[in-house]
Amino acid sequence: MDSQIGDTAWETLPERVRADLRDVDLLRTVWARRRQDRPQQRHGAARRELTRDRVREWGGGADLTDLLLTGESVSGEPLTGPHVAALAGRVAELPEGEERRTGVPDGPPLRPLRTALSTEHTLRLARAATVPAHPVVRAAHTYAECVRVAAEASGEETHGDGAAWTLPWVLASRVLQRADLPPLLLDPGTPPPDPAGKHDPEEPLAPLVSHMARLVTGALRDELAWNPEEAVPSGRPVPPLTAVTRRRVLEHVRSRRGSVALLLSALDPTATATVTSGDGGRGGDTAHWWSCLELLVDGASLALYVVVRDVGSPPSGVLAVTAHARLTTPEGVRSALEMSRSDSVTVLPTDCVDDRWPQVRELVDEAVSRAVHELTRG
Structure with a gap:
């Protein structure tokens, strides 16, 4: 079993979701090998440009891009309640989302959660972010728990109409980067499934895990593909x-x-x-x-x-x-x-x-x- 898979939580997932997670692990192996051959500055430039472009599609700005990328520099720090509280405080200071880029599907704008989280809320999120499971499962679990916490703290209900809150996105990205994966780059064309929506009671998290696995696969693939320079053709035979x-x-x-x-x-x-x-x-x-x-x-x-x-x-x-x-x-x-x-x-x-x-x-x-x-x- 791949070291990325985690404990027995793996066995409770449907086979179709496990297949998506295996794809993440296999592609991550190719990505990690290629990253070793690249200068660190080039890898960082790729991630920053790709993250910035996706944030702009959602109507976000440079502050949100920076916040999503800071997970790389704190990957070794324990994710505790105070850590979550500090992160939520930074998200609360973000400006409201702007208009989306032309050609991007319409949807609800990203909103920073202005309501302060209680100690109980931050501890719940810290526990969710450290469950022993595949990093994508852990990120999906954290995202779902954060949506519930945001709804409780704000007094608003979720309506399944897209990724309205910024904090779940940022926190799930932090979880992924702590496992040496790219930040979660949400797709405006396909918002994440509503964690509070109607799902199979025996597999309540499966749609969200599968969705995030595809997003992570896409992010790894985009980082592999990123190349600002025009190189000389290799003339290699087609595999x-x-x-x-x-x-x-x-x-x-x-x-x-x-x-x-x-x-x-x-x-x-x-x-x-x-x-x-x-x-x-x-x-x-x-x-x-x-x-x-x-x-x-x-x-x-x-x-x-x-x-x-x-x-x-x-x-x-x-x-x-x-x-x-x-x-x-x-x-x-x-x-x-x-x-x-x-x-x-x-x-x-x-x-x-x-x-x-x-x-x-x-x-x-x-x-x-x-x-x-x-x-x-x-």
């Missing part, structure tokens, strides 16, 4: 897993062309659906390949791209499969596919060729469905 994944993606996109063309022809007899593919070269010691489904109907065109990218420089063997679309109409050009970061698929070097294919296929199908809906609505 077999990468070659199979990109070929299957292209074949599956092609397989969807016929049914989509038939649907569009009912709306416009002159409608067309074509599939093209290409690559971004291996400049900068990176590699990515794309498959494009281009649709034309009633004077509008939509280009849906499914991208397979070998992240890192040099490529790490970790693949990111993502989708995005561009809609062109007489009014202009805009993004046409609201898929969150959590919708992407991470393929690990240790995977067999079939391990992730169901997830990749589901991503392509969902992207095609949403793209066609966006093109034909109204």
Whole structure:
């Protein structure tokens, strides 16, 4: 059993959640190996830039970014009630959230908890942050407990409408960084499940753990991929897993062309659906390949791209499969596919060729469905 897993709490989790946590552990191994080969300043710059960008998406500022990143410097300190109280005090001094960045899904703004926490509350949070479990489970448990504490202290009820309180985010990030993981970078496109929502009574924390595991996987992958410099192409051969994944993606996109063309022809007899593919070269010691489904109907065109990218420089063997679309109409050009970061698929070097294919296929199908809906609505 991996040292990151923890005690018997592991055995109580559903298999699907344990699979998500195993992905975190496997990717963390690749990430840690790559970090050893990087200068510490470069690793710190990557984390700061990625954290700053995500905070801005939520409407936060530099103070919140600094607060999320201070967990690295205090990873060895015990997380006690007074420590939690001091952290809550710093969060209370944060300004109210500003407007979100353009193109980011709407949702409730982040709010600092202005109400002072009681000693009982801070001790509850300190206990939650030190339960013997996988770090992601511990972070999810801490987040859920902090949402409950914030509701009790403020007298407000949670409504399951997103990550409104800042303190749970900051405290969960602190828990993760104490375990040498990136801070929790919430995805505006997919807010965390409401801890007070209706869940399986035998698995009340499972949805939140699974959600956070995917966020941590995404954060590790983003840090692997971060590279501000343009390096010389390596000319390395494409690994077999990468070659199979990109070929299957292209074949599956092609397989969807016929049914989509038939649907569009009912709306416009002159409608067309074509599939093209290409690559971004291996400049900068990176590699990515794309498959494009281009649709034309009633004077509008939509280009849906499914991208397979070998992240890192040099490529790490970790693949990111993502989708995005561009809609062109007489009014202009805009993004046409609201898929969150959590919708992407991470393929690990240790995977067999079939391990992730169901997830990749589901991503392509969902992207095609949403793209066609966006093109034909109204």
